[in-house]
Amino acid sequence: MAKTYPFSAILGQEEMKRALMIAAVDPAIGGVLIFGDRGTGKSTAVRALAELLPPMRATAGCRYHCDPDANGSGCAECQGRGHGGPLEREIISVPVVDLPLGATEDRIVGALDLERALTQGVKSFEPGLLARANRGFLYIDEVNLLEDHIVDLLLDAAASGENVVEREGLSIRHPARFVLVGSGNPEEGELRPQLLDRFGLCVEAVTPEDVETRVEIVRRRDAFERDGSTFLAAWQSQTDELRRGIVAARERLHEVYVGDAILRQASQLCVRVGADGLRGELTIVRAARALAALQGNHAVVVEHVREVAPAALRHRLRRDPLDESASTVRIGRAIEENFRA
Incomplete structure (x- = not known):
């Protein structure tokens, strides 16, 4: 493998x-x-x-690995089998x-x-x-x-x-x-x-321009290709830590508080950059909440919004014939103006 x-x-x-x-x-x-x-x-x-x-938990033998706790929202095969009692489960x-x-x-x-x-x-x-x-x-x-x-x-x-x-x-x-x-x-x-x-x-x-960064990337990749097992073992503890962080963030996610002030700032930012629709605000709020959960915070703060806003809005901007600067530049400018106001 x-x-x-x-x-x-x-x-x-x-x-x-x-x-x-x-x-x-x-x-x-x-x-x-x-x-x-x-x-x-x-x-x-x-x-x-x-x-x-x-x-994750899945229904044993299901071709679509449905959630056994889905309460009737699984596939037709699982719903049919579910009438005979609890479905068998497996971890996949x-x-x-x-x-x-x-x-x-x-x-x-x-x-x-x-x-x-x-x-x-x-x-x-x-x-x-x-x-x-x-x-x-x-x-x-x-x-x-x-x-x-x-x-x-x-x-x-x-x-x-x-x-x-x-x-x-x-x-x-x-x-x-x-x-x-x-x-x-x-x-x-x-x-x-x-x-x-x-x-x-x-x-x-983006392609890194710093020489030392490029050298270290090549060094790591070369080490992986020469002896993948040893390389994976050397990074296993960091991988396990990231996995534990995702598990903890999922458990914490619904407890993270998003105040009205954050919602207002997200909307103001979307209006300022001329984002299409309302998906920009929704994505900013959801992404900021997930980031806060990853970082172990119990409330979304302005810094979380600043970090996720470019990714949430970069592809939602209308073309501005009077401003041909890249979308990332426009968003960065709008963020500075929005949070300075």
């Missing part, structure tokens, strides 16, 4: 790492979009996130599923199990990637290069939390609730606005 580079060993890219951990604490934030240069650790960070996620790893750029519609949504149909004459559904990603993370590298019909499928599933398949005589409906994580290089194409709006946070991964 291929070894995964540890999240704790990733040097720099603090905004990207913070956004991924925030999404791990509160999936309701809506996922993370990572744009940046090639070779800046985007895919490495997302795949390493799987090692930080605490195991949170799925982090890759959606390849060239994946077909059948591979994503599922299709008729042809082998079983031909050999046994039974019409059976073969689940796709959306089924595998249920209650986990769906990762799309080069997300800005997805074909339009694939984007439509993802939008439907993300909006409804279900995957509906009506084809080849099949009529299947199963849960498909996942945290969407995408990465890409903005120079290779823009993302459709409808899909862009589905991401809660948008972060930038």
